Amino acid sequence: MNSEFTFYLPTKVYFGEYASTKVGEETRKLSQKALIVTDGNLIHKIRNKEKIEDSLNKAGVKTILWEKVSSNPPLSIAEEGAELARKEKCDLIIGLGGGSVIDVAKGISVICTNPPPLSLYLGRDKIGKPPLPLIAIPTTAGTGSEVNPYAVFTNPKRNPPQKEIMADSLLFPRVALVDPQLTLSLPASVTADTGIDALCHAIESYTSNKSQPFSEMLALEAIQILAHYLPQVMRDLENIEIRSYCLYASLLAGIAIAQTGTTLIHGMGYKLTARLGITHGRANGILLPWVSEFNLQTNPLKYALLAKSLGEEVKGQGQEEAARRSVNGIRRILAEVGLPEKLNREEIRKHTIEEFAREIMQNKRRLSNNPRLATLEDVVGIYEKALGNHKES
Ligand SMILES: [Fe+2]
Incomplete structure (x- = not known):
C-alpha cells in the first residue's frame, strides 16, 4: 500500500x-x-x-x-x-x-x-x-x-x-x-460496450501503478458489482434496480480513474478506435484479458484478489493459480455480455500492429502507469494475441 x-x-x-x-x-x-x-x-x-x-x-x-x-x-x-x-x-x-x-x-x-x-x-x-x-x-x-x-x-x-x-x-x-x-433506453450493444468500458476503468485503476487505498476501495467495489450485474443487465435491460447498480459501479470506477488514470488497455484501445472504428468499450474489452495476462506476474496477490472480486473460486488455490483465474473471470464476463475477446483478422494488418505499437511506446506517462513495463515487442505480442496470431507456448 x-x-x-x-x-x-x-x-x-x-x-x-x-x-x-x-x-x-x-x-x-x-x-x-x-x-x-x-x-x-x-x-x-x-x-x-x-x-x-x-x-x-x-x-x-x-x-x-x-x-x-x-x-x-x-x-x-x-x-x-x-x-x-x-x-x-x-x-x-x-x-x-x-x-x-x-x-x-x-x-x-x-x-x-x-x-x-x-x-x-x-x-x-x-x-x-x-x-x-x-x-x-x-x-x-x-x-x-x-x-x-x-x-x-x-x-x-x-x-x-x-x-x-x-x-x-x-x-x-x-x-x-x-x-x-x-x-433504461440504452440498447443491448451500447449497454455491453459501455459496461465493459466501466469494468476496464475499474480494473485499470485497481492495477495501476498510481493506485492508492481510496481508489482501490472504489475500484474493487465497482469490479464486484459489475461482475455480478453486467451479465444480468444484458438479460433484463428494463430492470431499474440492475441498471442502478451498473450506473453506480460506473460512477465509482470513474472516480477511481480520476485519481489514477488508465493503463495500457486504454492506450492500446484508442488505436483500435481511432484507426479501425471499433467502439471504445469493445476495443478495451478485446484487450482486457490479454493485457491482464501480461501484467499479472507483477503482483499475483493483487490479481488473486481481482479474481475473487470477479466471482472466481480461488479458495484452496495457490496464489499464482488464483491470479491466473482473474483472466478466466474477465473472459467469462466478456462472453456473458456477448463481446468478442479477439479482433477480427480482417480488421487489422500486421504492419498496422507495429505502427500502433511504436506510437504507444511514445506515451511514456501511460506506459509508466502500467504495472508491468512493456517493450515494443510486448505490445506487438499483445495485439497479436488479440488477433489470434500467437503460437501457444
Ligand atoms: Fe474508457
Missing part, C-alpha cells in the same frame, strides 16, 4: 432515480443562460426527457439546445459549440449524453474562457483560465467523464488520426446528476 496519497473530487454528485431533475435547481444557482450539449440521435430517445425540460422551465433558466455531438468527436465540434455559447452569452454548459457528449461539453467550457484552438490544451495541465462551469448528466453507465478530469477527442489533423486526451483538474464537472432512469 502506498502510505502517501492524494484524493481529489471537486464534483458535487447527485445519484439516484430522477437525479437528473435537479438540473433546473442546480443550473439556477450558477447560471443566467445555459448551453445544453447533446447528441441529436439520442436526446429524443431518453426516458424522462420531459421531466428534465420541466425542471429547467420551472427554475426559469434560459437554455439553448445544441444537438450536434456524435461518437468519437473531433476537436472542431467543440470549437463550433463554443462559438454558439459565446454568441448566445451562455455562462454554463450542460452535457447530457454519453462520454463523447460530456467530453465535448468540457471542450466547449474550456474554449469559452480560453483562446482557441482547442488543440492548444491537449495534454496535461495546459488550461490557463478556469472553464465555464459544467453540469454533467450521463446517459450511459460507462464513461466516468461526469466525475473525472479528462476529455478525449479525435484529432483528424494528425495523420493518421489519433485519439488525444486533455487532462486537467479544471475539467472536473461542477455537478454530476447520475440518474439510472436515463440508462
Whole structure:
C-alpha cells in the first residue's frame, strides 16, 4: 500500500432515480443562460426527457439546445459549440449524453474562457483560465467523464488520426446528476460496450501503478458489482434496480480513474478506435484479458484478489493459480455480455500492429502507469494475441 496519497473530487454528485431533475435547481444557482450539449440521435430517445425540460422551465433558466455531438468527436465540434455559447452569452454548459457528449461539453467550457484552438490544451495541465462551469448528466453507465478530469477527442489533423486526451483538474464537472432512469433506453450493444468500458476503468485503476487505498476501495467495489450485474443487465435491460447498480459501479470506477488514470488497455484501445472504428468499450474489452495476462506476474496477490472480486473460486488455490483465474473471470464476463475477446483478422494488418505499437511506446506517462513495463515487442505480442496470431507456448 502506498502510505502517501492524494484524493481529489471537486464534483458535487447527485445519484439516484430522477437525479437528473435537479438540473433546473442546480443550473439556477450558477447560471443566467445555459448551453445544453447533446447528441441529436439520442436526446429524443431518453426516458424522462420531459421531466428534465420541466425542471429547467420551472427554475426559469434560459437554455439553448445544441444537438450536434456524435461518437468519437473531433476537436472542431467543440470549437463550433463554443462559438454558439459565446454568441448566445451562455455562462454554463450542460452535457447530457454519453462520454463523447460530456467530453465535448468540457471542450466547449474550456474554449469559452480560453483562446482557441482547442488543440492548444491537449495534454496535461495546459488550461490557463478556469472553464465555464459544467453540469454533467450521463446517459450511459460507462464513461466516468461526469466525475473525472479528462476529455478525449479525435484529432483528424494528425495523420493518421489519433485519439488525444486533455487532462486537467479544471475539467472536473461542477455537478454530476447520475440518474439510472436515463440508462433504461440504452440498447443491448451500447449497454455491453459501455459496461465493459466501466469494468476496464475499474480494473485499470485497481492495477495501476498510481493506485492508492481510496481508489482501490472504489475500484474493487465497482469490479464486484459489475461482475455480478453486467451479465444480468444484458438479460433484463428494463430492470431499474440492475441498471442502478451498473450506473453506480460506473460512477465509482470513474472516480477511481480520476485519481489514477488508465493503463495500457486504454492506450492500446484508442488505436483500435481511432484507426479501425471499433467502439471504445469493445476495443478495451478485446484487450482486457490479454493485457491482464501480461501484467499479472507483477503482483499475483493483487490479481488473486481481482479474481475473487470477479466471482472466481480461488479458495484452496495457490496464489499464482488464483491470479491466473482473474483472466478466466474477465473472459467469462466478456462472453456473458456477448463481446468478442479477439479482433477480427480482417480488421487489422500486421504492419498496422507495429505502427500502433511504436506510437504507444511514445506515451511514456501511460506506459509508466502500467504495472508491468512493456517493450515494443510486448505490445506487438499483445495485439497479436488479440488477433489470434500467437503460437501457444
Ligand atoms: Fe474508457
